[in-house]
Amino acid sequence: MSDFLPRLTQDLIGNGTLILALCFVYRLLVQRLPAAGPMRGSAMGLLFGSAAILSMLNAVTYQPGVIFDGRTVMLSLGALHGGPLAAGIAGLLAAAYRLSLGGPGTLIGILVIASACLAGLAARVFFKRTEEDRRGWRLLALGLAVHGIAVALFLLLPLQDRARILFDLAPAYLGVLTLGTWILGLLLADIDRYQHFEQLLRQSRDRFRFLFQSTATAMLDEDLSEVYRGVEQLRAEGVSDLRSHLRDNPETLSALIQRVQVRAVNPAAIALFGEHSERDLMQGIDRHFAPDSAQTFLEGLCAYWEGRDWLRQETRMARRDGSLFQALLAMPIASRPEDARHIPVNIIDVTPLRQREQELREQQSYLEGVLWGTDAGTWEWHIPSNGLRLNPRWGSLLGYDCDHPPPATFEARRQLLHADDRARSDRLLARLLAGENSAYDCELRYARAGGGWQWMLERGKVTSREASGRPVRISGTLMDIDTRRRAVDRATRLAAVREALLYCHGELLRAGSRQAILERTVQALVRTRGYRLAWLGRVRVSAPGALPDIEVLARAGEAIDFTDTLGELFALSGRQPAMGQGQPPAPLSPSQLAALSGDIQVVDDLVDDTRDTPWKARAAECELRSAMIIPMPLETETLVLSLYSNLPGVFVDEERRLLEDFSRNLLIALQNL
Numbered sequence: 001m002s003d004f005l006p007r008l009t010q011d012l013i014g015n016g017t018l019i020l021a022l023c024f025v026y027r028l029l030v031q032r033l034p035a036a037g038p039m040r041g042s043a044m045g046l047l048f049g050s051a052a053i054l055s056m057l058n059a060v061t062y063q064p065g066v067i068f069d070g071r072t073v074m075l076s077l078g079a080l081h082g083g084p085l086a087a088g089i090a091g092l093l094a095a096a097y098r099l100s101l102g103g104p105g106t107l108i109g110i111l112v113i114a115s116a117c118l119a120g121l122a123a124r125v126f127f128k129r130t131e132e133d134r135r136g137w138r139l140l141a142l143g144l145a146v147h148g149i150a151v152a153l154f155l156l157l158p159l160q161d162r163a164r165i166l167f168d169l170a171p172a173y174l175g176v177l178t179l180g181t182w183i184l185g186l187l188l189a190d191i192d193r194y195q196h197f198e199q200l201l202r203q204s205r206d207r208f209r210f211l212f213q214s215t216a217t218a219m220l221d222e223d224l225s226e227v228y229r230g231v232e233q234l235r236a237e238g239v240s241d242l243r244s245h246l247r248d249n250p251e252t253l254s255a256l257i258q259r260v261q262v263r264a265v266n267p268a269a270i271a272l273f274g275e276h277s278e279r280d281l282m283q284g285i286d287r288h289f290a291p292d293s294a295q296t297f298l299e300g301l302c303a304y305w306e307g308r309d310w311l312r313q314e315t316r317m318a319r320r321d322g323s324l325f326q327a328l329l330a331m332p333i334a335s336r337p338e339d340a341r342h343i344p345v346n347i348i349d350v351t352p353l354r355q356r357e358q359e360l361r362e363q364q365s366y367l368e369g370v371l372w373g374t375d376a377g378t379w380e381w382h383i384p385s386n387g388l389r390l391n392p393r394w395g396s397l398l399g400y401d402c403d404h405p406p407p408a409t410f411e412a413r414r415q416l417l418h419a420d421d422r423a424r425s426d427r428l429l430a431r432l433l434a435g436e437n438s439a440y441d442c443e444l445r446y447a448r449a450g451g452g453w454q455w456m457l458e459r460g461k462v463t464s465r466e467a468s469g470r471p472v473r474i475s476g477t478l479m480d481i482d483t484r485r486r487a488v489d490r491a492t493r494l495a496a497v498r499e500a501l502l503y504c505h506g507e508l509l510r511a512g513s514r515q516a517i518l519e520r521t522v523q524a525l526v527r528t529r530g531y532r533l534a535w536l537g538r539v540r541v542s543a544p545g546a547l548p549d550i551e552v553l554a555r556a557g558e559a560i561d562f563t564d565t566l567g568e569l570f571a572l573s574g575r576q577p578a579m580g581q582g583q584p585p586a587p588l589s590p591s592q593l594a595a596l597s598g599d600i601q602v603v604d605d606l607v608d609d610t611r612d613t614p615w616k617a618r619a620a621e622c623e624l625r626s627a628m629i630i631p632m633p634l635e636t637e638t639l640v641l642s643l644y645s646n647l648p649g650v651f652v653d654e655e656r657r658l659l660e661d662f663s664r665n666l667l668i669a670l671q672n673l
Contacts, residue, residue, distance in 0.1 A: 022051050022074070023187050026081075030195045041082055045089025048078025052094040052113075056101070065103015066157060068173060072116040073180045076146045079120025080127075081188055087117040108153050115149045139189075143181030147174050207672050208342075214668055216661065217505055218269035218347040220285075223261040228337035230256050231301055242305045246298055257297055263342065272349060274320035290316035290324055303333045310506070312499065314350065325351040330502050346502055353495055360488050377478035379460070381410045383433075383471055388413055397456070397480050399449035418445035418453055425458070432462065433471050440476065443485060455485035490652060496529065497655050501662045503528050517669055518554035525643065526556040532624060533557035533644040538637055539595040548595040550640060559622040559644065589615060591640050594629040598638075600660060601629040605648040626650045630663045634671060641666070 025047055033040040052071040059069035071094055079087035091113055098109040123142045151170045212219055231242065234252075239245045246253040262282045273288050275281040281288075296315035303311040310332055317327045328348045334340035377394030381387075388410045398416075400406040407413040417425060421444035431437040440460040445453040460476025504524045522534040535555035539548045552563045590601040604626050606619040619625075624644045628651040632639040641663055645651075651659075 018051060018054055019184055019187070022047065022184070023191060026188060027191045027195075030191065038085060041085030042089060044078060044082030044086035046093070047090075048074050048082065048086060049090035049093030051078075052090060053097045056094070056097060062169075065101075066105035067101070067103075067109070068169075070177060070180055071098075072112060072146050072150055073143075073177055073184060075113060075116040076120035076123070076142060076181065077185055077188060079117045080124050080142070080185070081192065083124065084121060087121055091117040105157055108157055111153050112150045115153070116146050119146045119149065139182045139185040140178060142185070143178030144174065146181065147177045210672050211669060212264065212344065213266050215266065215505065215665060216268055217502065218272040218349075219266045220262055220269060220345040220347070221264040222331075222343045222345055223263055224259075224334070224340040224343050225337045226259040226261070227256050227301070228304055228334065228340050230259060231304060232337060235305075243298065243302050246301070250294075253294060253298060256301065257294065269347065272319075272347065273317075287320075288318050290318055292316055296329060300331070300333075307335070308333050310503075312502075317347070325349050326354045328499070328502070330499075330506060332506060344506070346505065348498065348502060350495075350498070353491065353498075356491055360484065360491065363484060379413075379458075379476055379478060380463075381460075381474045383473065386410050394478050397478060398446050398454060401449070404449035416447045418447075421445050429474075432460070432474070440474070443481065454480065455482040457481045490654075493650075493652075493655065497658050499528070501658055504662060505665060514670060515554070517666070519556075521641075521666060522554050522556040530645075531557060531643050532646045533559040533562055533622070533642075535560075535563050535642050537591070537640050537642070539631075539640060548592055550591050550595065553639075557644070559624055562618065562622040562624060562644070565618055590627055590629045591642055594631040594640055595638060598631050598633065600631070600656065601627075602651050602656065603627045604651075606644075608648070628656065628659065630660060632663055632667050632670075634667065639670070 026044075029040060029043050029047065033043060051074040055070040055074055056067065059067035061067050075087070075090055075094060078090045082090070094113045095110045098113065099106060101109075119142065123138070123145075127138065151173060154170075212221065234242065234245065246256075262285050265278050265281045270276075270278060270281055273281055275284070293315055296313045299313050300311050310330065312328065312330045314326060314328050316324050318324050326349070328350045329345060330348075331343055331345040334343065377397045378391045379394055380389040382389070386409050388407060390406050395401060395406040398406075407416060414422065414425075421442075425442050425444055428437070428440050428442050432440045438461070440458070442458050444456060444458060446456050448454050457479045458476060459479075460474045462471045462473070463475040464473035465471055504521060518536045522536055525531055525534045533555070534557055535552055537550040537552045540551055541548050555563050588596070590603055593599075594601045606624055606627055607616060623646045625648040626645045628643045630641045630643075632641060641659075643651075643659070
């Protein structure tokens with residue numbers, strides 16, 4: 001018995017090949033067999049049972065019929081990793097083999113096998129409940145427990161020298177096999193963790209592929225890792241100004257362009273470029289570059305050089321038939337070359353928008369040329385007396401007549417200006433009076449006689465001066481530009497909406513969880529569009545026929561306090577009249593209407609709503625004027641996206657359509673999760 005420890009240690013080391021083979025087969029099983037179902041459990045049982053038998057084949061014999069080996073290591077870890085089915089099969093195999101060996105220690109050997117399996121199952125439950133990994137002291141505790149029980153069972157053997165077993169054999173047995181349990185347990189835990197990470201990676205890759213293929217925005221999946229490595233090589237060579245260096249060395253820029261690899265394109269990109277298939281577009285991507293595309297590529301390299309997160313750049317691109325179009329490119333910028341193997345490049349055709357802007361600029365120029373000096377409203381300001389003289393056309397442009405007389409003084413005229421435009425008008429007039437400008441030219445909003453605001457172009461010049469040169473009189477014209485200005489504002493707003501939603505799509509692709517998607521969505525809408533409040537909520541119905549309540553899941557904006565009172569406002573809006581009062585219930589909130597009807601709800605002015613709504617006062621306190629609520633039905637629940645602006649009438653038809661399209665893409669992302 002004095003050589004027991006060396007022999008047991010030698011046995012464990014000799015089983016190193018067995019342990020490596022066990023780990024290899026175990027990895028194959030977790031990779032190829034589904035986690036749920038009896039197939040993996042059965043295979044695990046056969047694997048760990050066979051390993052226990054092989055361990056008993058190399059056992060250390062204490063005396064005839066009494067052996068010591070590493071079966072407990074294999075069986076306890078088999079139960080821990082494989083579950084009850086694996087523990088049962090492995091235990092039966094090991095017990096059957098031990099029974100075939102016979103000897104006085106047979107019964108104790110079978111009890112040791114059973115105790116190892118039960119201890120492994122108990123550890124499996126404990127680890128799962130505490131959500132801890134199978135590392136460190138927990139594996140040591142499992143090894144001590146399993147082999148401590150085995151030592152206690154050894155004392156039941158019909159041996160004469162039990163004291164020597166307890167003080168000589170037991171420490172060696174406990175130490176060596178506990179260490180073996182810890183080592184093998186770490187190896188198997190690492191295999192489980194690797195497989196889990198590999199599964200998450202596959203799921204993430206599948207989610208990205210689905211979003212990439214289904215989005216309505218044209219996208220290219222580009223590998224820019226070699227491009228960025230080339231840039232880093234220039235940095236290492238001492239280049240300090242990348243933009244100037246590449247402009248002075250166009251051949252270097254061309255070499256970097258050749259390093260771009262297009263890995264995939266989505267159907268929207270194929271349609272945008274007029275190609276027949278994904279292969280045609282990927283192989284012929286060069287023919288879709290216009291002469292100024294190199295400048296766009298240079299801007300992308302400078303964005304990486306400067307450490308920026310995103311690139312947004314307009315450029316011209318060519319379709320298959322050779323026609324050019326104006327494109328807006330947006331793409332995230334990787335921080336390292338290793339992170340640039342898959343860069344999603346978003347492309348939007350903004351040609352119609354730019355054409356409309358050009359038409360509006362030409363129309364504005366034409367109108368200014370034609371209307372100057374024609375039958376426009378005229379005004380004359382006598383500076384010393386502050387008197388104001390207007391022609392009839394001036395009043396008719398804004399609806400002023402005998403019942404609503406126009407202003408008689410320049411100060412009264414000033415009070416008709418919109419608060420946001422008054423300071424600008426004062427500043428331009430002060431420059432005219434000081435001689436800094438030769439003319440006064442200002443687009444501003446006047447209050448109409450019947451209410452509302454109207455965009456006007458007000459122009460003037462100094463027409464009379466004192467002998468000292470001090471201005472005495474300013475004369476000018478007033479022209480109606482309301483239609484043109486609102487069209488310009490609308491086009492500008494829609495351009496901003498498109499670019500904001502493009503940024504939001506990029507945020508969706510970068511989000512890794514449902515909550516991250518919700519939070520990034522509302523934050524991006526507030527940040528890029530300037531909405532005063534954006535929130536996403538889940539519709540909850542407490543009982544059949546009851547009015548819906550909405551739980552806020554994510555919110556952003558300056559008026560987020562408004563969502564703190566949603567529950568109270570929903571209760572008020574759904575209240576029923578008392579018995580005998582005969583009064584109808586208060587109107588439902590826009591969010592409740594959207595949840596019940598499934599239709600988009602738009603309120604152009606929350607404060608001036610003619611209905612007696614309970615949320616009117618609260619909306620006014622939070623400076624909320626217009627709202628758009630979009631219901632988003634999922635398979636098991638309905639979400640609502642609620643957007644609020646501090647201006648009335650913000651959600652025009654085109655903006656509604658774009659937001660509705662975006663909500664569908666958001667639904668796709670959520671459903672995929």
